[in-house]
Amino acid sequence: MRWGDVYVRSCAVVLGDREPVEAAVAAGRYDPAVREAHGYESIAVAGPICAADMAVDAARVAIARSAVDPADIALFVHAYVDEQGPEGISEPASYVQGMAHDGRARAFGLRQGCNGALAALEVGAMYVSAGGAAVLTSADKYARECDRYREDQGGVPGDGATAMVLGRGDGVARLLATEIVGDGRFSGLTALDPGRFADRQEYRQAQRKRVMSMMRTMTEARRDCVRAALADAGVEAGDIRHWLLPYSGRFLVDRDFCAEFGIEDERTTWGLGRTVGHFISGGDSFVGLTHLLETGAVEAGDRVVMLGDSTGFSFGCAVLEILTKPSWQVGD
Incomplete structure (x- = not known):
């Protein structure tokens, strides 16, 4: 949008x-x-x-x-x-x-x-x-x-x-575009009835199949969300100076996703995120944006992407353009 x-x-x-x-x-x-x-x-x-x-x-x-x-x-x-x-x-x-x-x-x-x-x-x-x-x-x-x-x-x-x-x-930044992608097809993943299956092994195989399908859908939805937001903003991944990712642990980082969009750690705020943890209402990227603005780590013209990810069923992306450094910088 x-x-x-x-x-x-x-x-x-x-x-x-x-x-x-x-x-x-x-x-x-x-x-x-x-x-x-x-x-x-x-x-x-x-x-x-x-x-x-x-x-x-x-x-x-x-x-x-x-x-x-x-x-x-x-x-x-x-x-x-x-x-x-x-x-x-x-x-x-x-x-x-x-x-x-x-x-x-x-x-x-x-x-x-x-x-x-x-x-x-x-x-x-x-x-x-x-x-x-x-x-x-x-x-x-x-x-x-x-x-x-x-x-x-x-x-x-x-x-x-x-x-x-x-x-x-x-303002200090202009909102260029947002995109929300929702996919609730797997919200009943844990509700499979074991009684429908001949034995425990068949039940586990069905669960594994659904999990793998969900993981593929999550990856596709996350990528589609970012691609749509970038397209609406009229920018490419290479134009983005800062990527504000969820502060999930490093083990959960989607390396293929980061490689596709050229997201390197130094272009994120993980240095801050590793000291504060993950905010389950989705505030991670807002913490990161505030940090960038308060510390003067952004310049006029920088493009910033904010990302959200809710348990695999809802994804959000926003693209901003920094217009000026705010008067309320507070230092490191």
């Missing part, structure tokens, strides 16, 4: 304190072989603050940085996955809007897993195109019964929140 008058006015991030992963390994919480394969150095772990309040803090900073008149803010979109808090709050999007914004605005909650923040970006761009400004937030805080280091063999969840203000007319 091509955009003509949608700009990133500002963005902000709130992160938990860095917890060294070696401490988790020493405590028997994190398998050293998995740690070695994925390459994390530390994970952002928040204290007693709830996820929604981190989003409120990030939104307040982003709104202040944007210089947007609060009366012009027409929309809040909050992407999330797990419990947001505070206790008794059933509509976290409305809570974030009410606490961060002195006025009225539409407030929508969006749950699309690790593609949530990218999906919120596309929804926000639609509203901005119709007039007004939009605030996009995402928030994560690990609060499940199992240990964050043992939940799965993929990315270790980090705690934090992101915020972005979109508007018309001007």
